[in-house]
Amino acid sequence: MPDLILALDVLSRSEALRVADAAAPHLDAIKIGYPLVLAAGLDIAGPLSGFGIPLIADFKVADIPNTNRLIAEQVFAAGFSAIICQGFCGSDSVAACVEAADDAGGECYVVTEMSHPGALEFLSGKNAELLAQMAVDVGAHGIIAPATRPERVQTLRAIIGEKKILSPGVGAQGGDPAVIAPLIDGMIVGRAIYTAENPAKAARAYAEFRR
Numbered sequence: 001m002p003d004l005i006l007a008l009d010v011l012s013r014s015e016a017l018r019v020a021d022a023a024a025p026h027l028d029a030i031k032i033g034y035p036l037v038l039a040a041g042l043d044i045a046g047p048l049s050g051f052g053i054p055l056i057a058d059f060k061v062a063d064i065p066n067t068n069r070l071i072a073e074q075v076f077a078a079g080f081s082a083i084i085c086q087g088f089c090g091s092d093s094v095a096a097c098v099e100a101a102d103d104a105g106g107e108c109y110v111v112t113e114m115s116h117p118g119a120l121e122f123l124s125g126k127n128a129e130l131l132a133q134m135a136v137d138v139g140a141h142g143i144i145a146p147a148t149r150p151e152r153v154q155t156l157r158a159i160i161g162e163k164k165i166l167s168p169g170v171g172a173q174g175g176d177p178a179v180i181a182p183l184i185d186g187m188i189v190g191r192a193i194y195t196a197e198n199p200a201k202a203a204r205a206y207a208e209f210r211r
């Protein structure tokens, strides 16, 4: 059963610290991305590190290898433990993130299939399966796959074997935690926790699905 990862897509430092403080006892990691970093700066990683929980940088990095490496190095220098990159730029671009992660003792996860309806236009089916195989081939630590489509998670699991699957889409996007939890290694939950009247209570409820 999976770790619980909070997607902390709030728009201020004070709100980020309020929600993290409430939810932290029930969390295994905190994922932050453009919404919070653009609002509060990359150095929000400093105070969030104070909760003693690993931080995942969800920048869905998608550039040429050199730029990917520069981005990943900044992320790890800021105190993150993991980075999420896109796979569709190719294996050399992903390898740059994986190498930077390895150099920093961190992890790199590759988006294979996204959780929203529009993902079915490009980032799904055979393409997602090719991305998953590539993630294995370049030594990525795991993949991102949609909690909204458990049958796809099972297909991608058959490709990646023991590597980790982190899965967004539970709660606000309609994914069922009871169905997805046995299939994945990390359950990513955002709005269902950070917009809850009581984020601690909401996080505790999702934490029931942990190992």
Ligand code: C5P
Residues within 6 Å of the ligand: 007, 008, 009, 033, 058, 111, 113, 114, 115, 116, 144, 145, 146, 168, 169, 170, 171, 172, 173, 188, 189, 190, 191, 192
């Ligand atoms: O609020 P909600 O629980 O829907 O948040 C899901 C989080 O996971 C967001 O930060 C979103 O950007 C991210 N994500 C996703 N689907 C992916 C990859 C990341 O929803 N395939």
